Amino acid sequence: xxxKRLSRSFLLVVTLGLPGxxxxxxxxxxxxxxxxRPPYVAPASASPAPASVxxxxxxxxxxxxxxxVFSLGMDRLSDKLEARGIPSRVTxxxxxxxxxxxxxxxxxxxxxxxPVVIVGHSLGGDAAIHMGNYLGRAGVPVxxxxxxxxxxxxxxxxxxIAEVVNFYKPDGHGRIISKSAEFTGRLVNVDxxxxxxxxxLNIDKMSDLHDEVITMVLGIFDTP
Numbered sequence: 001x002x003x004k005r006l007s008r009s010f011l012l013v014v015t016l017g018l019p020g021x022x023x024x025x026x027x028x029x030x031x032x033x034x035x036x037r038p039p040y041v042a043p044a045s046a047s048p049a050p051a052s053v054x055x056x057x058x059x060x061x062x063x064x065x066x067x068x069v070f071s072l073g074m075d076r077l078s079d080k081l082e083a084r085g086i087p088s089r090v091t092x093x094x095x096x097x098x099x100x101x102x103x104x105x106x107x108x109x110x111x112x113x114x115p116v117v118i119v120g121h122s123l124g125g126d127a128a129i130h131m132g133n134y135l136g137r138a139g140v141p142v143x144x145x146x147x148x149x150x151x152x153x154x155x156x157x158x159x160x161i162a163e164v165v166n167f168y169k170p171d172g173h174g175r176i177i178s179k180s181a182e183f184t185g186r187l188v189n190v191d192x193x194x195x196x197x198x199x200x201l202n203i204d205k206m207s208d209l210h211d212e213v214i215t216m217v218l219g220i221f222d223t224p
Contacts, residue, residue, distance in 0.1 A: 050218050050219075050222045051084070052083075052084040052085040052218075053084065053085045053086065053218055053221045053222050055085065055086065055087070055221045056112070057112040057113070057114070057115075058112075058113065058114060058115045058116065058117070058143075058220075058221060059089070059103065059113050059114075059116050059117070060081060060086055060087065060088035060089070060116075060117045060118075060119075060217065061088070061089050061090075061091070061096075061099060061116075061117070061118050061119070061128075061131070062074040062075075062077060062078050062088055062089070062090045062091075062118075062119045062120070062124075063090075063091060063092070063093045063095075063096060063118070063119070063120035063121070063124030063125075063127045063128055063131070064090065064091070064092050064093060064120075064121065064124050065093055065120075065121050065122030065123040065124045065125075065151075066093075066122065066123050068092050070121075070122060070201060071121040071122055071124055071204050072204075072205070073121060073148070073202075073203075073204030073205035073206075073210075074090050074119065074120070074121055074124065074204060075090055076205060076210070077119065077204075077210050077213060077214075078090045080210060080214055081214060081217060084214060084218060086217055086218070086221060092124075093120065093122075093123045093124040093126070093127035094127075096127040096128070096130055096131040096134075097130075097131070097134065099131070100131045100134040100135055100138075101134075103116065103135060103140055104134070104135060104138035104139075104140055107138070107139070107140045113140070114140065114141045114143070115141060115142075115143035115144075115220055115221075116135060116140060116141065116142045116143060117142075117143055117144045117145075117146075117217055117220065118131050118132055118142065118144070118145045118146070119145075119146040119147075119148075119213060120146075120147060120148065120150070121147075121148040121149065121203070121204035122148070122149060122150065122151055122173070122200065122204075123150075123151060123152075124148075125147035125148055125149060125150030125151070125153070125166075126150045126151060126152045126153060126154075126155075128145050128146070128147055128150075129145065129147065129150065129153065129155055129157060129164075129177065130155065132145040132157065132158075132160075132161045132164070133155065133157065133158045133160075133161070135160065136158055136159050136160020136161050137158065137159075137160060138160075139160070140160070141160065141162070142160055142161040142162065143162050143163065143220050144162065144163045144164075144165070144216060144217070144220060145157070145161055145163070145164045145165075146164075146165050146166075146167070146213050146216070147164070147165070147166040147167065147168070147177060148167050148168075148203050148204045148209070149167065149168050149169060149172065149173055149174040149200050149203045149204070150166070150168070150174070150175055150177065151173045151174075151175065152175065153166075153175035153176065153177045153178075154175075156177075156178045156179050156180040156183070157177060157178075157179050157180065157183050157185075157187060158179075158180045158182055158183055159180070159182040159183055159184065161183065161185050162185045162186070163185050163186045163187075163188075164177060164179075164185065164186070164187045164188070165188050165190065165213075165216070166187075166188065166189045166190060167190045167192060167203060167209055168189065168190070168191065168192065169192050169193065169195075169198060169199065169200065169203065170191060170193060171193060172199055172200045173200045174192075174200070174203075176189050177189060
């Protein structure tokens with residue numbers, strides 16, 4: 001089992017590091033053709049986000065992808081959130097279950113850990129969905145999950161999550177995220193096909209996408 005996981009990780013490293021190899025290594029079954037989506041247009045905010053907030057509740061987690069070297073945009077986004085008064089924790093995608101279990105345990109006696117926001121890139125995007133689903137099943141309110149180009153996205157989002165925003169490039173590694181029958185929140189798949197300058201290795205570092213996430217997060221924590 002360990003050898004199988006290592007083989008899959010090595011394959012992903014090769015694919016991520018050498019984009020031209022992807023078509024030779026991965027089969028058509030591995031990379032399904034997504035349903036066409038309208039081109040991406042940045043939403044016009046109904047009201048400007050607050051300049052900053054000061055919070056003493058809630059949790060924000062940012063999950064990097066493979067080997068902690070492909071997702072440094074999560075660190076940059078964390079720094080930007082911190083500068084606006086939003087504490088956040090950045091970690092590797094492999095740690096999601098550890099933190100989810102800890103949050104679920106804490107929530108039993110401390111409701112101030114809500115709202116929970118989870119952001120992830122690549123394998124960290126997949127982990128963000130898993131973490132959101134875990135917390136939702138445990139009764140911990142998950143206010144927002146933001147995904148940058150998840151590479152699997154095979155598990156639908158479930159109940160207990162209020163909102164999911166998925167930024168993806170269908171011509172690369174990105175996947176459309178689906179919802180389960182029990183999901184009653186808001187799910188938005190944002191197709192970035194028209195953004196030629198964006199690829200899997202820099203989607204998590206794009207300033208305009210960071211600005212959108214920051215606006216969403218500030219709006220959540222600015223609400224009484």
